[in-house]
Amino acid sequence: MSNLATTRREKKANLGPYGKLGHALGELDDRLGVAKGGRTFLDKIFPDHWSFMLGEIALYSFVILLATGVFLTLYYVPSQALVTYHGSYLPLDGQRVTQAFASTVDLSFKVRAGLLMRQMHHWACDIFVGAIVVHMARVFFTGAFRKPRELNWTIGTTLLILAIVNGFLGYSLPDDLVSGTGIRIAYSIILSVPVVGTYLGFWVFGGNFPGTAIIPRFFILHVLIVPAIIVTLVTVHMVLLVRQKHTQFPGEGRTEKNVVGAPMFPVFMAKTTGFLFIVSGFTALLGAFAQINPIWQFGPYDAARISYAVQPDWYMGFLDGALRIFPAWSFHSFGHTIPLEVTIPAVILPGLIFNLVFAWPALERKFTGDHEMHNLLDRPINRPKRTAAGAAVFALLAILFIASSTDVIANFFHLSLNTVLWAMRFLTFIVPIVTYPVTYKICKELQGVANAGKRKTANVVTRTSDGEYQATPSPAYVDDVSHELEPTPVPAFITPSEVASDERGVRTVDR
Numbered sequence: 001m002s003n004l005a006t007t008r009r010e011k012k013a014n015l016g017p018y019g020k021l022g023h024a025l026g027e028l029d030d031r032l033g034v035a036k037g038g039r040t041f042l043d044k045i046f047p048d049h050w051s052f053m054l055g056e057i058a059l060y061s062f063v064i065l066l067a068t069g070v071f072l073t074l075y076y077v078p079s080q081a082l083v084t085y086h087g088s089y090l091p092l093d094g095q096r097v098t099q100a101f102a103s104t105v106d107l108s109f110k111v112r113a114g115l116l117m118r119q120m121h122h123w124a125c126d127i128f129v130g131a132i133v134v135h136m137a138r139v140f141f142t143g144a145f146r147k148p149r150e151l152n153w154t155i156g157t158t159l160l161i162l163a164i165v166n167g168f169l170g171y172s173l174p175d176d177l178v179s180g181t182g183i184r185i186a187y188s189i190i191l192s193v194p195v196v197g198t199y200l201g202f203w204v205f206g207g208n209f210p211g212t213a214i215i216p217r218f219f220i221l222h223v224l225i226v227p228a229i230i231v232t233l234v235t236v237h238m239v240l241l242v243r244q245k246h247t248q249f250p251g252e253g254r255t256e257k258n259v260v261g262a263p264m265f266p267v268f269m270a271k272t273t274g275f276l277f278i279v280s281g282f283t284a285l286l287g288a289f290a291q292i293n294p295i296w297q298f299g300p301y302d303a304a305r306i307s308y309a310v311q312p313d314w315y316m317g318f319l320d321g322a323l324r325i326f327p328a329w330s331f332h333s334f335g336h337t338i339p340l341e342v343t344i345p346a347v348i349l350p351g352l353i354f355n356l357v358f359a360w361p362a363l364e365r366k367f368t369g370d371h372e373m374h375n376l377l378d379r380p381i382n383r384p385k386r387t388a389a390g391a392a393v394f395a396l397l398a399i400l401f402i403a404s405s406t407d408v409i410a411n412f413f414h415l416s417l418n419t420v421l422w423a424m425r426f427l428t429f430i431v432p433i434v435t436y437p438v439t440y441k442i443c444k445e446l447q448g449v450a451n452a453g454k455r456k457t458a459n460v461v462t463r464t465s466d467g468e469y470q471a472t473p474s475p476a477y478v479d480d481v482s483h484e485l486e487p488t489p490v491p492a493f494i495t496p497s498e499v500a501s502d503e504r505g506v507r508t509v510d511r
Helices: 002-014 019-032 035-042 050-073 099-109 114-142 150-172 177-191 197-205 214-244 264-289 314-325 340-368 384-403 406-412 417-447
Strands: 082-084 096-098 258-263 331-333 336-338 458-463 469-474 499-501 507-510
Touching (some): 050 264, 082 099, 099 114, 114 150, 114 384, 150 177, 150 314, 177 197, 177 340, 197 214, 314 340, 314 384, 314 417, 340 384, 384 417
Antiparallel strands (some): 331 336
């Protein structure tokens, strides 16, 4: 008996100071060897700047999309089979609708928390795409896409395209009047592709519009295929981010070879967890109090009916606006007709825009001859050509977005719809052309290049008693080392080293 007690005490002593759990984790690490990598990951340094949180908004809204999407999938019926509606929404009682429409209405009114989940899902999608756009704008205007991060720029652009496509697919699933009209427009865009358009349309829709297969096919794409691709690309994006480390704004103690900031654990992890709760709570508030896509008011899709003052989600606005204002041109030759009124605004224009975005890192590298590694970010005013080009593209998209409401504008201001269309056509060309030199001039003014000694200084913008704004050079931000300065520099006692930390927990680590 004494020998047995001694053996138990010896085994317990061998477990170490962390007990059974620590022993089990130790045994697991002996086989997988993950402790070293986990320690490195938890020690990863994150620069402390608000603009780096934009990507996290996109990530967390995508998490909300997945969670609410699972809930919706349990109740939605992806079928175009016609049924007679006898559900909770009495104004539709007795009408012939598709099962997709009927299940979505029942999901909204019959399932507990169903409407909340629907609206949270829809708002999260809008936030997801918006966060990607703003995040990529930050990356573009600060030059974070340069070597060695061109691949991450390509992944981000692909994610934006997939987010827009998946948003349209999800928007189409209820099979209501508005989404059905959107599907019809998508069918027309596919048909407008030269040579292969009719074949593509027949293949995608399983026959002529509307067919009976498009809703089930959109459903599979929306809940399975596209999300799987997005998850894969997000994972690759995060792996590259850890591997290449963060960019950072220049400042005292910050170089191309180090990263200054807070470690992932516990500082960044605490902040990002709180940020997750904020994004989730804000989305829940929108889902609870801000109505979006009330399909029961639109009714089921009917090709003979059309609704007024209804536009697609904001990220499809530029495409809708381009289709509205483009002239009714077509090309007829060799027994074929190419509807330029659809092909140019809906196929060629988006293709040019997104291909330009994909190619921008290579184009900038070619025209500037800059093949160096860049870990410090630019200040937009110090890259006036890039900033002006980006502003011009955003101005073009903004005008096209406004053009998606031509009918509403004409009705509100009591104008002729034809007048509004022509005004938008002119503005589509004039506004981007004017935006480029104006933005370029503003950047040059804000640079405050002093003629004496050709020394760059930052400007201080002041307002006179007459209301005039003036930019005067300030010697407080002399650019002696880099083309960029951080307005709030890290204290001078932080010096680059392998790993160093001040009393606030701000660390610097070599790349």
